[in-house]
Every structure is written in C-alpha cells, then in structure tokens.
Amino acid sequence: MPDTVVAASSAAGLAGLAELRRVAIVPAYNEELAVPRVIDELRVFDPGLDIVVVDDGSVDRTAAVAAAKGARVLRLPFNLGIGGAVQTGFRFAFENDYDVAVRVDGDGQHDPSQLVRVLEPVLRGEADIAIGSRFASDEGGYRSSRARRVGIRLLAWVVSRIVGQRLTDTTSGFQAVNREGIALFARDYPHDYPEVEATVMVFRHRLRLCEVPVSMRERDSGRSSITALRSVYYMVKVSLAIFVGLFRRNITPEEEGK
Amino acid sequence: MTPLAVSIAGAVASFTLVLVVFELIRSRRLRERYALLWLATGITLTALSAWRNGLNTIARWVGVRSYPPAVLFAVGILFILAVLLHYSTVISRLSDQNTLLAQRLALLEEQTRVASDAR
Numbered sequence: 001m002p003d004t005v006v007a008a009s010s011a012a013g014l015a016g017l018a019e020l021r022r023v024a025i026v027p028a029y030n031e032e033l034a035v036p037r038v039i040d041e042l043r044v045f046d047p048g049l050d051i052v053v054v055d056d057g058s059v060d061r062t063a064a065v066a067a068a069k070g071a072r073v074l075r076l077p078f079n080l081g082i083g084g085a086v087q088t089g090f091r092f093a094f095e096n097d098y099d100v101a102v103r104v105d106g107d108g109q110h111d112p113s114q115l116v117r118v119l120e121p122v123l124r125g126e127a128d129i130a131i132g133s134r135f136a137s138d139e140g141g142y143r144s145s146r147a148r149r150v151g152i153r154l155l156a157w158v159v160s161r162i163v164g165q166r167l168t169d170t171t172s173g174f175q176a177v178n179r180e181g182i183a184l185f186a187r188d189y190p191h192d193y194p195e196v197e198a199t200v201m202v203f204r205h206r207l208r209l210c211e212v213p214v215s216m217r218e219r220d221s222g223r224s225s226i227t228a229l230r231s232v233y234y235m236v237k238v239s240l241a242i243f244v245g246l247f248r249r250n251i252t253p254e255e256e257g258k
Numbered sequence: 259m260t261p262l263a264v265s266i267a268g269a270v271a272s273f274t275l276v277l278v279v280f281e282l283i284r285s286r287r288l289r290e291r292y293a294l295l296w297l298a299t300g301i302t303l304t305a306l307s308a309w310r311n312g313l314n315t316i317a318r319w320v321g322v323r324s325y326p327p328a329v330l331f332a333v334g335i336l337f338i339l340a341v342l343l344h345y346s347t348v349i350s351r352l353s354d355q356n357t358l359l360a361q362r363l364a365l366l367e368e369q370t371r372v373a374s375d376a377r
Contacts, residue, residue: 054364072372074364080357088361095365191357
C-alpha cells in the first residue's frame with residue numbers, strides 16, 4: 001500500500017478529526033529558534049489545527065516569531081513555569097469551545113507527525129486523555145541521562161501503584177485531551193512540573209487515561225529546565241504533592257472570582 | 259523583680275511598637291486584619307514591661323522556677339512561628355491569584371489583539 005507512509009504521519013488518516021474543533025497548545029519559554037519549525041510541522045500534520053503558542057514570559061522573540069508564522073499567541077506577562085503556561089492554553093481551549101486539544105512542547109522534542117498515535121484513542125472515544133510515552137515500547141529513540149531515566153521510571157512505578165493502571169512515562173507532556181479533559185485542566189492544573197500530578201488528578205476525577213508509544217527527539221535548541229539538583233527537588237515535591245493530594249476531600253479548588 | 263530601668267526601657271520600646279502600628283494603619287499601609295494582631299502584641303508587651311513582677315508570677319503559674327524568662331522566649335518563638343506559617347499561606351494564596359491574573363491577562367490581550375486586527 002503506497003498510502004501507509006502518508007497515513008502514518010498526517011491527520012488525513014484519522015477518522016472523524018475533520019468535524020472537530022481542534023487546537024494545539026504549544027508552551028514556549030525562550031524558544032525563538034525551535035518554535036517556527038514546530039508550527040510548520042503542526043501545519044503539515046493537520047492544516048485545520050488551530051495553533052496557540054503560550055509564551056511563558058520569554059525574553060527573546062518567541063512571541064514575535066510565532067505570530068509571524070500565523071499562530072495565535074498568548075503572552076504571559078512574566079514566567080509562570082510550565083504548569084501555569086499549559087493551563088493558560090487549556091483555559092483558552094475551554095473558553096473557545098474546542099473539542100480536542102493536543103499539547104506539543106515548543107522546544108521541538110515532540111514530533112507532530114506522531115500526533116496520529118496520540119490522537120487516536122481520544123478520537124475513538126476510548127480515552128479522555130492520551131499520553132505519548134517514550135517507554136511504552138522498545139522503539140527507543142529517546143536518550144537522556146541515566147539518573148533522569150531512573151527518576152522517570154521510579155515516578156511511573158509510584159503513580160502506577162496509586163492509580164492502579166500500568167503507566168510507563170508520567171513525565172511526558174505529549175498529550176491529546178478531549179472536552180472533559182480540557183474542562184478539568186482549565187479549572188485545575190498543577191504548578192511547577194505538572195505532568196505527574198496531573199495524571200493522578202485525572203484518575204481521581206475518574207477520567208480515562210491511556211498511554212501510546214511514541215519516540216521523542218533530542219532538543220534542538222534551548223536547554224531543558226530540569227538539571228540534576230532540580231530533579232531531586234522535583235521528585236520530592238511531586239511525591240509530596242501526590243501524597244497530600246490523596247488526602248484531599250475537595251478534589252477541585254474553588255474558583256476564585258471567575 | 260525586673261530592675262526599674264529595664265522595665266522602663268521595655269515599656270517605651272513596646273509602646274513605640276503600638277504607635278508605629280497605629281501610624282501604619284492611619285496611613286493605610288497595614289490592613290486591619292494584621293493591625294489587630296500587631297496591636298495586641300504591642301499591648302501585651304507593654305503590659306509585661308510595666309508589670310514588673312509579671313514574668314515571675316506567670317512563670318510560677320506554669321511551674322517554671324529556675325529561669326522565668328524562658329517562658330517569655332517559648333511563647334515568643336511559638337508566636338513568631340505561627341505568624342510565619344500564616345504568612346506562608348498568605349503568600350501561597352497570593353501567588354495562586356497572581357497566576358490566575360497573568361493567565362486572564364494573556365487571554366484578554368490576545369482577544370483585544372484579534373479584535374483590533376479584525377477592524
């Protein structure tokens with residue numbers, strides 16, 4: 001079949017996508033070099049996808065280059081951190097009534113052509129949230145420091161025990177989310193390093209989450225926000241957040257002045 | 259009994275605290291919520307300085323005989339801890355609100371930009 005290659009990397013092969021209002025949330029902090037390519041690739045993947053770049057208080061020209069590429073740009077007045085930036089995107093998706101949102105990081109490590117896999121379970125109605133996992137298959141492609149891989153696995157193990165479903169990559173931000181997920185994340189989203197906590201939160205709200213195997217790219221430019229010392233802080237903070245979160249009776253915070 | 263000079267110095271310092279708090283409220287630099295707390299602190303300290311046998315008496319009530327000022331230190335440290343913890347909750351709440359404001363601002367700015375481009 002000559003079509004398979006095309007179908008594997010573009011939205012054309014996804015049934016039912018065309019009728020949906022869909023948006024890509026692209027959080028970016030000082031990513032003027034990587035963002036244009038991410039936007040181009042998203043367009044190639046699906047020309048009908050609205051693209052919203054959330055500029056998390058960048059000091060470079062991230063917002064300008066994104067706007068020049070025709071993306072809608074949400075400019076945060078100062079750096080909120082990835083959680084606050086992503087939530088801004090989900091608020092946008094919620095208020096503008098989107099049916100499905102994908103999150104693709106502005107540093108270029110998520111390959112938009114792999115969105116097919118991430119979107120599929122959501123479009124088929126099998127999951128409210130689908131997460132692209134680097135470790136769900138042996139495909140590989142992702143290399144990072146040993147310490148970091150161990151940390152990621154450890155977190156995955158802890159979270160799997162808590163939610164009662166086997167998860168392999170709870171730190172992945174490569175996700176597709178349906179209306180229910182958008183509504184939840186618009187209202188409540190964790191702060192600094194949000195993915196792990198968000199996963200637990202999703203289960204507590206009884207939404208369905210699934211993982212799909214993807215490969216991720218090395219970062220083209222910019223620098224990962226996670227250094228060695230921060231990884232430790234991250235582990236401790238996330239563990240605490242998860243642990244305390246389990247004792248919360250009110251699982252969503254009260255909205256302060258809508 | 260506390261020496262008279264020490265007692266007077268303490269009373270003056272404590273009363274100054276009360277005056278400073280009063281001035282801060284008057285110039286609207288301190289919300290009433292905190293004002294009450296600091297006024298009460300100032301008045302308590304003034305009273306303790308003026309009542310020269312106070313520390314000994316209170317220490318005896320709670321059964322501290324060897325070193326009465328220890329009671330003052332213990333209460334003071336606990337008080338400071340409680341205030342700091344309270345401030346942490348206030349800061350957390352403020353930063354949550356700050357985040358929300360930043361997000362709303364970003365959304366609004368984008369809306370106005372789109373609206374003015376359309377015109």
